[in-house]
Amino acid sequence: xxxxxxxxxNDDGFTAPGIKALIDVVGxxxxxxxxxxxxxxxxxxxxxxxxxxxxxxxIDYFGKHKAYYCSGTPVDCVKLGMYLxxxxxxxxxVSGVNHGSNVSTNVLYSGTMSAAVxxxxxxxxxxxxxxxxxxxNADFTVAQHYIKSIVKKAIxxxxxxxxxxxxxxxxxxxxxxxxxxxxxxxxAFWDDTFDEREDPxxxxxxxxxxxxxxxxxxxxxxxxxxxxxxxxIVPIQFDMTAHKSIQTIKNxxx
Amino acid sequence: xxxxxxxxxNDDGFTAPGIKALIDVVGxxxxxxxxxxxxxxxxxxxxxxxxxxxxxxxIDYFGKHKAYYCSGTPVDCVKLGMYLxxxxxxxxxVSGVNHGSNVSTNVLYSGTMSAAVxxxxxxxxxxxxxxxxxxxNADFTVAQHYIKSIVKKAIxxxxxxxxxxxxxxxxxxxxxxxxxxxxxxxxAFWDDTFDEREDPxxxxxxxxxxxxxxxxxxxxxxxxxxxxxxxxIVPIQFDMTAHKSIQTIKNxxx
Numbered sequence: 001x002x003x004x005x006x007x008x009x010n011d012d013g014f015t016a017p018g019i020k021a022l023i024d025v026v027g028x029x030x031x032x033x034x035x036x037x038x039x040x041x042x043x044x045x046x047x048x049x050x051x052x053x054x055x056x057x058x059i060d061y062f063g064k065h066k067a068y069y070c071s072g073t074p075v076d077c078v079k080l081g082m083y084l085x086x087x088x089x090x091x092x093x094v095s096g097v098n099h100g101s102n103v104s105t106n107v108l109y110s111g112t113m114s115a116a117v118x119x120x121x122x123x124x125x126x127x128x129x130x131x132x133x134x135x136x137n138a139d140f141t142v143a144q145h146y147i148k149s150i151v152k153k154a155i156x157x158x159x160x161x162x163x164x165x166x167x168x169x170x171x172x173x174x175x176x177x178x179x180x181x182x183x184x185x186x187x188a189f190w191d192d193t194f195d196e197r198e199d200p201x202x203x204x205x206x207x208x209x210x211x212x213x214x215x216x217x218x219x220x221x222x223x224x225x226x227x228x229x230x231x232x233i234v235p236i237q238f239d240m241t242a243h244k245s246i247q248t249i250k251n252x253x254x
Numbered sequence: 255x256x257x258x259x260x261x262x263x264n265d266d267g268f269t270a271p272g273i274k275a276l277i278d279v280v281g282x283x284x285x286x287x288x289x290x291x292x293x294x295x296x297x298x299x300x301x302x303x304x305x306x307x308x309x310x311x312x313i314d315y316f317g318k319h320k321a322y323y324c325s326g327t328p329v330d331c332v333k334l335g336m337y338l339x340x341x342x343x344x345x346x347x348v349s350g351v352n353h354g355s356n357v358s359t360n361v362l363y364s365g366t367m368s369a370a371v372x373x374x375x376x377x378x379x380x381x382x383x384x385x386x387x388x389x390x391n392a393d394f395t396v397a398q399h400y401i402k403s404i405v406k407k408a409i410x411x412x413x414x415x416x417x418x419x420x421x422x423x424x425x426x427x428x429x430x431x432x433x434x435x436x437x438x439x440x441x442a443f444w445d446d447t448f449d450e451r452e453d454p455x456x457x458x459x460x461x462x463x464x465x466x467x468x469x470x471x472x473x474x475x476x477x478x479x480x481x482x483x484x485x486x487i488v489p490i491q492f493d494m495t496a497h498k499s500i501q502t503i504k505n506x507x508x
Contacts, residue, residue, distance in 0.1 A: 040305060042304050042305065043301060043302045043303065043304035043305075044299075044301045045298075045299040045300030045301040045302070045329075045368065046299030046300055046301075046362040046363055046368075047297060047298045047299040047300075047301040047327075047363075048297045048299070048363055048462065049297070049462060050296050050297035050462065051294060051296065051297075053451070053459040053460055053461045054448075054459065054460040054461075054462065055457075055458075055459055055460075056458070056460060073301075075299075075363075076462065079446050079448075079462060080448065080460065082446070083446065083447060083448045083460075105375060105492055107494050108300040108368075108371065108375075108492060108494075109300055109301075109302055109329075114299065114300075114362075117362065117494075121359060121362075121443055121444075122443070149508060150508060153506040153508060157505075157506055158502070159499070159502070159503070160496060160498070160499040160502050162496075163496045163499045165503065180508040182500050182503045182504045182508075183500075184493075184495040184497065184500065185493055185494060185495040187493075189375055189376070190375075192333050192336070192337065193337060194308075194333075194334065194337045197307070203309075204309075204310070205307040205308065205309055206307055206308040206309075206310060206334065206337075207307045207308075208302065208303060208304065208308065208330065208333060233503055233508070234495055235495065235496040235499035235500060235502070235503050236494045236495065236496055237494060237495075237496035237499070238359055238362060238494070239438075239439055239441075240361050240362075240371075240439060240490045240491060240492070240494070241438040241439040241488055241489065241490065241491075242414060242416075242417045242489040242490055242491035243438065244414070245413070245414040245417045245489035245491070246436050246437075246438065246489060248412070248413070248414050248489070249413070249419065249436045249487055249489050250436045251411075252407040252411055254403060254404060254407060254434040254436075254487070
């Protein structure tokens with residue numbers, strides 16, 4: 001049987017241990033093309049590079065696997081990867097493993113997840129993986145265990161047209177993880193603030209900071225389930241239409 | 255009656271004629287706080303600045319209206335604007351007028367629309383306006399006509415919780431516009447390619463290019479309706495869960 005073709009990217013940059021951990025797993029399953037940012041691209045959301053060209057170079061960084069770094073965003077990396085494959089279409093796109101959670105509405109801010117959403121837009125089943133540990137030297141062993149089973153299932157089974165998966169893995173030892181739950185995106189939001197400071201010349205600058213607050217009352221949303229010790233999977237699609245509001249706005253009689 | 259408080263931003267930068275055209279209209283309706291990028295931020299999607307602080311300075315650029323420019327993305331501008339307002343919450347956030355269309359799935363790539371989505375995430379009714387004319391010196395008169403009526407309706411009527419509007423205005427004289435239609439987001443996608451070039455040192459670089467292709471068969475989606483000469487309004491929400499796929503993925507039995 002021919003090995004599946006898997007396009008790999010991330011948002012922490014090609015040198016991050018998270019993408020190495022992902023490659024170690026998917027490299028056993030499929031033929032890889034790796035196109036990853038040349039620098040950290042956290043928080044880049046679905047940004048693309050429109051006012052500048054991209055630089056990209058093939059690198060000998062991941063052993064036998066064909067790999068490029070790219071000067072652009074995670075979404076740029078997916079687009080460039082699809083281009084570099086020419087007439088071939090990947091069977092799967094995987095992004096991550098992100099160093100830190102991408103639960104709930106963080107799908108919108110996350111470069112890791114935006115790469116997966118771009119995959120869905122391009123008609124390729126895609127998965128973004130995040131480990132709830134921001135440490136550069138995080139232990140990805142438990143994440144790898146779940147990545148292996150999820151990727152295998154994703155290759156064997158249809159995900160649905162225009163769908164990608166948002167997988168978050170708790171920072172827990174394997175024997176403390178309660179299982180895998182498929183959930184919906186939690187209603188949770190950043191309670192932002194800015195830390196105002198003065199530079200040595202007396203000019204102000206602002207650091208974005210804040211805490212991510214769960215506003216869910218139900219117990220079936222990803223953030224709540226993750227906090228209980230489950231691996232969460234949210235299927236994600238890109239139709240952002242508020243279908244229920246179409247009639248509301250029609251009633252404005254514009 | 256107290257004037258509504260309106261937060262204004264865009265993605266083409268504070269010097270773009272599009273935001274000036276927007277301010278000319280909403281400045282007659284409400285009290286404004288303008289926080290706009292200090293440079294073009296097209297294609298920045300829902301990116302936020304996490305690895306660097308923001309710079310922001312109050313500027314005397316829009317006459318009587320309180321205004322700041324900001325070194326960040328459109329979403330950063332919304333977050334900073336909310337912070338600068340302290341205990342006050344805006345009645346409305348408006349973004350644009352974008353120089354160019356933001357129809358269909360461009361909501362994901364567009365800084366203009368991501369600012370509006372961020373407004374929805376923050377619980378504020380929000381609208382992104384785009385004129386289908388990429389020209390810096392585009393004529394915004396017709397756009398202003400529709401902005402005025404839409405903003406007035408949005409202040410008088412509830413939009414729905416967590417909803418923002420994606421408004422696209424065709425490049426047509428007023429008497430050729432067929433009306434205003436509330437639609438859903440079209441299934442339309444970028445057919446990307448890259449223009450490969452060599453720099454003077456012989457090194458490769460890649461320009462992202464391509465065409466935006468409508469894959470819709472129905473006639474009630476925004477791109478199709480816009481092409482017929484209507485102003486289109488798509489209500490947008492931020493729950494990206496593919497609810498119909500939850501059972502599909504549960505059946506994987508992970």
